[in-house]
């Protein structure tokens with residue numbers, strides 16, 4: 604039984620979220636940032652209450668499409684919440700008179716696009732997997748500590764239930780659904796690890812840079828990918844981090860300092876433009892981790908599914924093409940590589956883009972096939988896509 608007091612907060616918060624979404628549509632504030640602000644302003648919610656509050660908010664957002672059909676009318680957040688804890692919540696999933704996108708709790712427009720990419724059966728499986736809680740995974744910074752040492756340290760302290768990730772050699776996954784506040788740990792403050800999904804780690808490791816290489820991370824954001832591949836350079840060569848948002852590069856700078864990585868430069872749009880003539884055709888690796896619909900990360904960001912539309916998809920497809928075109932001239936013509944990645948599941952943003960780029964710019968896929976993870980019953984990772992391209996000789 605959830606206390607009335609918490610139910611009241613859940614309902615109040617979700618009404619605010621719904622208003623924000625109706626008013627600002629795709630420009631609405633992300634739900635995680637709205638949650639942080641709400642909790643800051645509502646100190647009466649203690650730490651146990653907060654977990655219950657947050658977990659139920661996410662559940663309601665994930666399952667809203669389904670709940671809107673099976674909950675008592677008129678709809679209310681209290682009514683939807685009560686429905687989650689009834690038998691009906693499980694049994695109606697199998698009711699084939701309810702439309703597939705509703706049973707999978709996915710807005711129709713997104714579901715149809717997922718069906719175009721994967722077919723209906725797989726689309727349902729993906730949506731159901733994306734309605735689960737995301738695993739909490741960290742990437743160990745080998746400059747400071749090995750994965751084995753950090754696992755041992757945490758196991759000795761009997762601190763967490765953890766396991767090494769299966770595919771990334773640097774990942775550790777937390778196996779309980781407790782909300783661990785990892786940012787407060789001394790190991791985090793010392794730069795021993797960063798929070799990063801395993802699929803994102805694997806995409807970053809596709810940048811197989813070597814000693815002395817020059818790398819341009821063209822859409823660096825707060826540096827998540829660069830932090831992962833930087834140790835390959837062993838302090839040699841140089842990584843240039845560029846983004847159109849100046850403030851995010853300041854965040855990246857702090858993270859690199861903490862990680863003990865110094866062979867980096869931060870380039871705003873203006874400074875990259877000023878240095879352009881010097882830098883064109885100079886990079887062994889250019890990384891294009893482009894803005895996208897984020898449809899591979901719906902477990903973490905379930906609100907994104909309500910911002911999706913075919914128009915928004917077209918906006919991202921066009922933006923990705925123009926970012927790729929801007930970044931390509933920085934690649935060394937004969938030996939350089941460009942890595943294109945998204946956290947989208949959609950063929951329009953992934954394989955269709957790559958096929959188009961190869962044709963238009965005389966490129967080919969190298970390093971085997973493209974890499975793609977798709978959340979499902981058996982795949983706990985986010986959905987990521989990545990391909991390494993090189994000019995045809």
Ligand SMILES: C[S@@+](CC[C@H](N)C(=O)[O-])C[C@H]1O[C@@H](n2cnc3c(N)ncnc32)[C@H](O)[C@@H]1O
Nearest residue numbers: 821822823824826827828846847848892893894
């Ligand atoms: C998917 S995020 C990057 C995440 C980051 N690479 C990481 O691993 O943490 C995409 C980034 O592209 C940036 N961006 C948007 N338009 C851009 C453009 N025209 N040129 C470069 N970066 C751009 C955004 O500001 C955003 O930080």
